[in-house]
Amino acid sequence: MAAADDKQGMTAEEAARFILDKKELFILDVRNESDFNDWKMEGESIEILNIPYFEWLEGVDSVLSRIPEGKQILVVCAKEGSSKFVAEQLAEAGRSPIYYLEGGMKSWSEYLEPVKIGDLKDGGSIYQFVRIGKGCLSYMIVSDGEAAVVDMVRMTDVIERFAKENGLTIKHAIDTHLHADHISGGRILAEKTGAAYWLPPKDAAEVVFAYEKLEDGKEITVGNTQIKIQPVYSPGHTIGSTSLIVDDQYLLTGDILFIESIGRPDLAGKAEDWAGDLRHTLYTRYKELSDDLIVLPAHFGKISELGEGGKAAARLGDLYQSNPGLNFPDEAEFRRAVTDNLPQHPNSYQAIRQTNMGKIQPTDEEQREMEMGPNRCAIHDK
The missing domain is CATH 3.40.250.10 (Rhodanese-like domain)
Incomplete structure (x- = not known):
């Protein structure tokens, strides 16, 4: 100081x-x-x-x-x-x-705190970038001098500087879904670094740019050690939401599952339609996965979700015990919870969606104003 x-x-x-x-x-x-x-x-x-x-x-x-x-x-x-x-x-x-x-x-709102989450099996690492003032979480998966970045926020200079300082080449920029609460930096990062930009095709119906399709059956390799990033189609927050299993250790859940809450299904105006998808993802699709996967969400809603060193991470099996969004006794109660009395929409969320589709190009200052305020992607963040 x-x-x-x-x-x-x-x-x-x-x-x-x-x-x-x-x-x-x-x-x-x-x-x-x-x-x-x-x-x-x-x-x-x-x-x-x-x-x-x-x-x-x-x-x-x-x-x-x-x-x-x-x-x-x-x-x-x-x-x-x-x-x-x-x-x-x-x-x-x-x-x-x-x-x-x-x-x-x-x-x-714009500060990012880098936190190392852990090591990968073949010598790589995974890092979480905590946007503490906004509740956003971005990730970098590193192996043999290459990196993949997931759910990047618009402050791409932080990631570019981190990559340069650590001798990394960014090969992939991935968005787990079309974001509505913050402006994605994924496509811009890909353009600046020559990386491939990945987006779920079901969320990309209105985008005006080229992208790689992030969908089941695709595998994205980072480095010579063949660390796999395996997409898992998991709709509910958006129709295209796609989770990522990384190195058979980590589950990047996007805005589907958080540490203390679950994602909201209404930001495209289809809460009734998508509530069933959300329940199937959380109560069926994720149940088929290993309890030992470490959940890494794209947001946190409360500071209490940040653990030791600022990490937002938890074992999937533990969340099935502690997360109230995973413990509704029947479908009717679940639907009421995710469609009634939802929190206020994120600030400027429609304009943010349009920006992330490439339909509008706000200035840097306009983007800052659009993003001011908390994230509101979870049904329990009221």
């Missing part, structure tokens, strides 16, 4: 380390109440308080009593400017240490 006499900037990476390492931090969010209630920073060891910016304009005295003493305080706003102003007021009032979030919630 940059040295300063009164206040200091804290990067999104540094803030993420506080949360993942479960260090105490007091967060003062000065955005308006509706934005705060829609989406906020979360962590097991943090306290958070919302005092909107306008309350600070007449001075710090009226709100100072609500700010704790002797704690590390991080002031947060949308873009940075308001938090710097409030941090200055608190510093002048004698509170210390005071930080402001560099780049605001926009930077928080």
